[in-house]
Amino acid sequence: MIYFDNAATTRPYREALDSFVKVNEVYYANPSSIHSFGGRVEKLIAQSRKQIAGLLKVKEREIFFTSGGTESNNLAIKGTAIQYGSRGKHIITSKIEHPSVSNTMKQLESLGYSITYLDVDETGRVDPLDVEKAIQEETILVSIMHVNNEAGAIQPIKEIGSILKDHSKILFHVDGVQAFGKISLSLPDDHIDLYSISAHKIHGLKGAGMLFVRDGVNISPLLSGGEQEGNVRSGTENTGGIVSFAKAMRMYMEESRDHLEKMKDIQRYLREKLVTIAGVRIHTPQLDSAPHILNFTIEDFKSEVVVHALDQHEVYVSTTSACSSKKSKPSQTLLSMGVGEDLADRSIRISLSFRNTMEEAERFVQLLIKETAQLQKTMRRSR
Structure with missing residues (x-):
């Protein structure tokens, strides 16, 4: 998992x-x-x-x-x-x-x-x-x-x-x-x-x-x-x-002292890899952002589709805030940042802990690439 x-x-x-x-x-x-x-x-x-x-x-x-x-x-x-x-x-x-x-x-x-x-x-x-x-x-x-x-x-x-x-x-x-x-x-x-x-x-x-x-x-x-x-x-x-x-x-404060830099490295790796995937738009600012959150959109897919595709591999991410994720409306945060409604409605949030590893990040990227490619094929066949 x-x-x-x-x-x-x-x-x-x-x-x-x-x-x-x-x-x-x-x-x-x-x-x-x-x-x-x-x-x-x-x-x-x-x-x-x-x-x-x-x-x-x-x-x-x-x-x-x-x-x-x-x-x-x-x-x-x-x-x-x-x-x-x-x-x-x-x-x-x-x-x-x-x-x-x-x-x-x-x-x-x-x-x-x-x-x-x-x-x-x-x-x-x-x-x-x-x-x-x-x-x-x-x-x-x-x-x-x-x-x-x-x-x-x-x-x-x-x-x-x-x-x-x-x-x-x-x-x-x-x-x-x-x-x-x-x-x-x-x-x-x-x-x-x-x-x-x-x-x-x-x-x-x-x-x-x-x-x-x-x-x-x-x-x-x-x-x-x-x-x-x-x-x-x-x-x-x-x-x-x-x-x-x-x-x-x-x-937690002890872990922060020992593992905060590792968390930043994992977030940096995820950012670098995500931008190489076609259609990905990252919304989390590169500067002045927390080390545990990375918010992005894949233009071709609704966020729920991607979340459920990853879920099949026991990989768990979310859409918006957990307190708002079951409401079918675009992220107010992203709209306020100037993100278009279509993209704001498709956002995915990765959020890390000090226990997450670089190996998990690498596996996540591999599965995301695999699943989005499969979803693309399914979309082409249905047209």
Whole structure:
């Protein structure tokens, strides 16, 4: 099997799975209970928070555990909108955000908020000057993803953060779900107020994630309940998910240090080989793009046909974002980048992990050439 759909989800580390099972078998008490058993479970959460804070070089009280990227993004955006709605109701975002951001913005629009959707250039990047021009007296939040989940474009987060330093009343949220561990990040230095991370994108388990909330920033909770997570995210904590998340994050950062260059080499090889195939158009920018995503179109074929042809060989790639792949409409990201509707409707995404090998990339290219040649023959016979 060749699994090239890691932007959708990753295979959990065995150690993360073992941590999850052990915690749920042995340390199953409610961490809010006042007895000593609950206290031991609460300590596990505290240790996980300390470990993650240390890896991110932030304060422990700035880490809030959630159920994953979607909840983290919703909490950051809606939590800001509710908290600061009396100050202003204008938010700035881009046209290529993940559905957990774009659909949240649509919901806020229906509640009377004004949203500015910034264009991107042909490489999929937001111009920081456009962010600055869009700022209004009522602006309370800028939300820009770190890495686009479809095309892989890296957004100029540092530059945007620098601009927002001069606007103390505007919070800066970054969806870091596709970036963490692959793109350099300094939460303290980049003037980021809110940053979302999901466990299952870094070989943790689905159902766990976190939101970094810079010390001094207040956001309104979306869930009312027992006031867990500093009353920012109520609900009995997913202790097994949290502990396995901390384990996965540590392992992932170690793998990043050891294997990031290998991932870049594999992506570079795939790019070089793909452009030699007739009809292939690569949409992922050559510069300022994440090392794990490569988005392309084969002009003659619908993406589903190619995906299913590769599937027969247990080679797994995707079309658009996994959250949107079952909807029959062109990629909004590619359309925003100026790609024509026909090509945007035929895009294929390869997404790598640190566990993928050059041998897998070579095999993938061989099978893609073989299958597209076979599809061409079938098309000619049917005419």
